[in-house]
Amino acid sequence: MPRKRFCVLCAALFAGAVSAMAADRACAAARPIAAAEQQGYTGGSEKAPLGTLQSADATPAAKALACKQLAICGTKAAVPALAALLGDEKLASWARIALEAIPDPSADESLRKAMGKVQGRLLVGVINSIGVRRDAKAAGGLAARLKDADAEVASAAAAALGRIGGPAAAKALEPMLAAAPPAVRTEVAEGCVLCAERFLAEGNRDEAVRLYDTVRKADVPRQKVLEATRGAILARGAAGVPLLVEQLRSTDSAALGIGLRTARELPGPEATDALAAEMARMASDRQALMLVALADRGDSRALPAVLKAAAGGATHVRIAAMGALERFGNATCVPVLLEAAVESDAELAQKARGTLTKLSGQEVDADLLARLPQAAGKTRQVIIEVAGQRRITAALPAIVRCAEDGDAGVRGAAVEALGAMGGAQQAADLVKVLRKADANEHAGIEKALMTISGRGGAACAAHLAPLAQAGDSALRMIALHALACAGGPEALAAVRAAVNDKDEAVQDEAVRTLSTWPSMWPEDALAAEPLLALAKSAKKVTHQVLALRGYLQYVHGTRKLKDDERLAKVNAVMPLVTRPEEKRLVISALGTIETAGSLEMLVNFAADPALAGEACSAIVGLAEKKDLKGVSRQQLQKALQTAAEKSKGAPKKKAEDLLKALK
């Protein structure tokens, strides 16, 4: 619930006749957790709430909440007072909350007695509670109510008898399948199904089957027939297969639906065999649905039939079959799937590749690896793609060789697979491939190198650094990108050197790369010093700006420096900060530096209308910190006053609230 709305509710509750206990709890929801921990239920006696119930002066609200408390702590002693409310239209539902919860048999007795006293909806409520408590002693009384003129009462009685279960309940319900009026028959049928369910759970399979079959053949709503059919199939076990198959062959979609559902539930090899055989006989639309059901069963006994379905036939059936293979396929499926994976139907081929990726078992990896040398063309490409997806690292040497295959598709797949699972060694291999590759393949290799470098980190830098000195400037650019992904001192050194590259485009890229060099890795803090130098003295203005931004981001993000050290670095660079864009970066950094100096600088920035919004938000952010070092109350007050004056909306309100709290 949104907090605002909850607070409105809390306010409403406070205004109303709410017990102290309820109000405390309602409002506690809006408190911080720590406060909430302090108050929880600490136990209690029934004396007070029982007194409330018995008091002539207590309001209905107080009595209602007393009932709630008695639901937890009420005993036999509370039952008479609660039972007295069962005829009260306003409080009966509250009283039943307690009566349903109190374990003492006197609660059952009070509900049974109330069956003879209350009427209409209140009687329905009493009967419902009897059902929840499964009071077998009430079966006789409930049976009599099955013929009540009030259909709601009769239906409630049927439902309660179903919950209670047992021979007496079933005996009362069964004849009513035919005798009850239509308005009641639904609940009677449901009661019978519940009784059958309980018979089965208690080991009385024959009686369960008989009762399910009785409902199946009764003139009751279709949904109840379906429920009984499902129950009849499951209760029969393996002997239920013919009835299940009957549903699957039905022209009625509801029967087919319950058949498909039950096909997932009926356990045992006989059922799997029968369902697989049935699948093979079905028309293609049903075949697809049946294959999905077989997939959900997850029984590999169906594998031969499913594999056959995957090998040929209607496309949607083959796709469904492959879905089932994902669940229980094995290495024997590889040939069929490899063939499908190179077919012209794109969706089918895609599904086959996906299934090859998802087949479980190391023998699948071994099979694919063994096929790779012999395969050619598109099949080879598929195997490489799948090997990459499956992370078959044993295939890396073979895949490296394929990176220089005569087939462009194979080369592309090999490069991508190397990117997906390669390490530092494959970075070295790819650099060699890159040096020989056509320009139109550079992008794929660059992506793979970046991926490997991001994963392998500094270990890749040694293989990439020489590339940063290649004769071709395009290769040097690729090297910069990969080095940035690798990170570490060696990569940084190579990128720094590239700042003085003979090619201006490479210089620009080097500065750009340096300016976004993350500062969180301990070794990457080394980027700060060259960035500062560039900010001060780079030949190109764009380099100065990029470097300054990078440096400010370093000051903002670094966790290696203390707050006063970070502030000193900001101050040192301030003469270079002239444009609003960089000033905003300074403000952003100052907002994370919890010192008096940073607060003072933010107040100064707030004087500039173009920066006031950001500065004031940062002031408020700092003011919310608990331990601002060296900040006097007076300074804080002044800063917040500035924020309240110079900002709008949420920061202004927050500043005003903080000022009030300060006072």
Add this chain to the structure above:
Amino acid sequence: MFEQAARLNRRRFLKAVVRAGAVLAAPYVIPGTVLGKDGGVLPSERITLGGIGIGNRGTYDLGCFLQESDVRFLAVCDVKAARREAVKKMADAKYGTTDCATYRDFRELLARPDIDAVLIATGPNWHATAAIAAAKAGKDVYCEKPCTKNIAQSLELAATFRRTGRVFQGGMQRRNLPQFEFAVELARRGKLGKLHTVHAQPRGMATSSSGWAPEEPQPPREEVDWDMYLGPAAWRPFNKKLLDGFNFEKGGGMVGGGVLEWGSHCVDICQWANGADLTAPVEYDPPAGGRAAARYANGVNLVLRDDGWLALGSCPVRFEGDMGWVETGDNGDIAASSPALLVGRGAKIPGYPANNHIRDFLNCVKTRGQPRASADVACWSHIACHAANIAIFLNRKLKYDLKKHEFIGDAEANRLRSEALREPWRL
């Protein structure tokens, strides 16, 4: 420090990995072609839909449904006339007709044989009761979360959908969002080593009550049907401030609060990551130091916490194994102890759209399979939340018997497992 480093490095790393390949496969997804060109158990059939309680969230959900070409929205039910009319207008505008029927009583909508499925987006007070009624009437159900008000309702929900063979999808749409799927796959496939802790952010742990507000003049039933709005919640007089929001999910008003509201999302994802879709923690601790903890039978700890998350948006989860960790949230990002874990993470989808989740539901309506947030899945994840709530409310450690569905040796806790519904409603 380590966490932040990994995250920042990832920003750079992601530039490099651009679709390096989806190595960690998502769970089985049914391709559209399998379902036939037009869809349906019989392929020529569309899925006909009705809506129950379509307010703000429901309107969003309905918008997603209406985007699906194989859905036809036929009718709306709401206790508020203004909502009925607004939704009718939305549907009629979509189809260029005036056919969308309106109902005040959802039982009339459920009685229509031409409606296959319903979207239930009432307040949580009604969720389980309406969903169970819909299943018994032969409808498939997409139901917003929290799906149940207590442990007993959770069990009844699961049992009913099993018995009826109907399809249920709880509104825990993060089950069908790629960042959560990816993180879960890392945990379930052992990429983090042996999983030992899963973290969820329930956004608040206080248990709370909805109480009884002062009586105000009741509007005409056609305008607002207060009796139907209260539904299974214990009776109280009309008060317009109680007319919106989650006011009666605590029934008469005892146990509720943030653990359930957001936990039904994030605890659910933790259950998934732990391979615990059909179970729940067996031990629950009350909050201490801003965190509440629970433990599964397999030894994995579930930590409910608000503190110390990376900035990955709302509803964050974090999974920790002995070889690594992963964390994700609603902004679509994923952070991990090692960039290598993030290879193949696929497209980023920020926010928490429900489109995929709704498509999953519709596919299962056709195949009769189980969607990712099925009634069984919802049952167990909600039990985990309810049990945690009870431990928080009672402020003591609890042990839960997964077979008997009772707290061991704690009579008070056991009394909080269920709550009577107001007459004439029953599950």
